[in-house]
Amino acid sequence: MERFAKAASDLVKTLVEILAQDLGVQFTYFQDNCPPNSSYLRMNRYPPCPYSSSKLVFGLIPHTDTDFLSVVYEDQIGGLQLLKDGRWFRVKPNPEALVINIGDLFEALSNGVYKSVRHQVVATQFERFSAAYFFCPSDESMVESYSQPGIYRKFSFKEYKQQNKKDVQDIGEKVGLQRFLL
Ligand SMILES: O=C(O)CCC(=O)C(=O)O
Numbered sequence: 001m002e003r004f005a006k007a008a009s010d011l012v013k014t015l016v017e018i019l020a021q022d023l024g025v026q027f028t029y030f031q032d033n034c035p036p037n038s039s040y041l042r043m044n045r046y047p048p049c050p051y052s053s054s055k056l057v058f059g060l061i062p063h064t065d066t067d068f069l070s071v072v073y074e075d076q077i078g079g080l081q082l083l084k085d086g087r088w089f090r091v092k093p094n095p096e097a098l099v100i101n102i103g104d105l106f107e108a109l110s111n112g113v114y115k116s117v118r119h120q121v122v123a124t125q126f127e128r129f130s131a132a133y134f135f136c137p138s139d140e141s142m143v144e145s146y147s148q149p150g151i152y153r154k155f156s157f158k159e160y161k162q163q164n165k166k167d168v169q170d171i172g173e174k175v176g177l178q179r180f181l182l
Pocket residue numbers: 042044060065072074080119121129130131132
């Protein structure tokens with residue numbers, strides 16, 4: 001786990017720098033706002049589901065990730081799907097590849113240029129494992145678009161997480177960036 005987290009962390013730092021190159025984001029933004037202890041690793045286990053051949057059963061309900069960027073390492077079972085142009089597409093497992101998801105914070109930072117991808121995991125009759133590394137800023141970090149006019153208002157990561165938590169409690173789901181539209 002430690003080796004994977006270190007490799008994912010090194011990779012993600014390179015990726016965010018490349019992706020942010022033309023966004024006008026301050027040169028040291030990620031260094032200044034993303035200390036090692038604000039990112040985390042989630043180990044997912046999806047139990048086998050005997051009903052999954054006749055019914056759609058979620059291992060993970062449709063969601064976007066609450067971070068800048070996620071690095072997902074999955075086994076060969078499959079089940080991850082992503083939403084594109086209103087349709088769900090299966091992500092074919094590739095032992096030679098990692099899955100990189102744009103998260104909500106990168107969408108806000110890029111003023112909607114990069115889209116936080118909606119994804120879900122559908123259960124199958126086989127047990128499945130994945131590991132996801134979530135690259136996040138510290139709670140007090142401010143997230144805002146560096147191009148104007150911004151489509152989302154400026155917010156702190158803490159405020160963003162609190163709003164999501166409140167929405168889940170009040171209406172049963174995360175509303176996400178929509179809440180911060182100007
Ligand atoms: O298990 C997967 O392939 C995706 C996991 C995921 O989307 C998450 O943990 O947020």
